Amino acid sequence: MLAPDILPSFSAERLAQLGLELSPAVRAHRGPLASVALENGDAANSYVLGSENFYVITRYNWSSYYAMAVIELSQEIQAAQLR
16 A cells, blocks of 8 residues: 655555556665655645655655755756756
């Protein structure tokens, strides 16, 4: 069973066995992953896979939305540095 939780407890192999379509990058990830549910008001939930880094960010601020914002901001900063 795949229940959303921020605690990384699934291998990429197990997620594939449960029927998730995984990108090559996710399939290559060696550490545990979490299935994170993000509520979108009246719209359907969004689901993301979180690594141990996602979990560590939520230890500072328990909000999954905060962790997503930190991760997305860091990706944008990295992309800007490569330009």
